[in-house]
Structure formats: C-alpha cells, structure tokens
Amino acid sequence: NAGVTQTPKFRVLKTGQSMTLLCAQDMNHEYMYWYRQDPGMGLRLIHYSVGEGTTAKGEVPDGYNVSRLKKQNFLLGLESAAPSQTSVYFCASRVAGLGVTGELFFGEGSRLTVL
C-alpha cells in the first residue's frame, strides 16, 4: 500500500515550457487535491476533484489545468510555465462520505523550479 505517490519529485523548467505532475493513490479515495506550498503562505489549493471525471477550481487555479480520467489518478498540468510557479506541489486525497471531516493524505511533494 503506497498511499499517495507523486511523480516527478524534482523538475527544472524554462519559462514557457509545459509539464504534467502525476498523482496516484491506491486507497480508493474519492476526493483528490493539488496544493502549492510557498514560504510564509501555507498550503494553497490549486484545483480539486470530488470524483472521476470531475474537477473544480481552488484558491489559485490560474496557469494550471487538471484532469481526473481515472479515480486513482489526478494530473496537474502547466501549459506555459512561469517563474511565479516555482514552488513545492503537494497532492492529497481523502475518503468521501465523512462529511466535512476526514484526514487528508499527502504525497511526498514535487519541487518545481521555473527559470
């Protein structure tokens, strides 16, 4: 049982390049999330999904796109990377059916640098 796995762990991009971060969970969780973590700003929600085929915007969605084609996978895409997207990205998932509660299980994080 691997939990939540993110790939890649590290990536350096040039401005304008595109890339996709993959999040995979093996816990059969319905809800999945992408956060970015920047110093002094905590964890900010980019996009989330409450089920296969559904996505929704979070606090800071601009410049990112997501897809949830399979229940276990949640992809985060950067179409044209900008230096402001340099950050550590965390994927998280949790089980549905517990109302507002329910522990978020995080991946190990992906450090992205945009030059």
Added chain:
Amino acid sequence: GENVEQHPSTLSVQEGDSAVIKCTYSDSASNYFPWYKQELGKRPQLIIDIRSNVGEKKDQRIAVTLNKTAKHFSLHITETQPEDSAVYFCAASREGDYKLSFGAGTTVTVRA
C-alpha cells in the same frame, strides 16, 4: 470563502517547555478544525482535529481548544521534545465544503 490566520509564524521554545499556536477563522459556519505537522522535507500529516461540538481534545502531549464565540482555536504542546520541531498548520472547513482552508503555518523549533 474561509480565511484562516495563524500566529506566530515562528516559535522557539526550550525543550520541556510548552508551545502554543493560535488560529482565527472568519466563517462562523466552519465546524471542523484539524492540525497538520510537517517535518523538514516531509509531507504534512494530521496530528489532531476537533469538531465544533467540543471545546477541547487531548492526545498525549498535544491538545486543541476551540472558542466558537471568538472564532479561534489553539494547539498546545506540552513538555516539548526535539521531535516536535516542525511546521504546524491549522485548517478549517464547514459542512458541505469539500476543501480545507489552511493557515500560513508556524515553524516550531525546540532548543535542547
């Protein structure tokens, strides 16, 4: 939407002393308040949570208190140890909302 403010941003304590982190929230409908701990280079992990129908919850050396009237909640760590050094995040959510709103985090350093 919900706005969670967390103070202080950094906290240095002597080993064995207590540490207190405070958070305030804006949405009076919020009813779930978890705390996550992130050790250096690691992923955030849930350490304790509280619902709005209780005022305090304890788990060994950590406790969380909630004041719904004032819309603030706090994390208390007693008898701090070196392994308590980490970044702590508070969060808030309300029924019907799928997402958590996180505070900016508090970096706790326990001095030996």
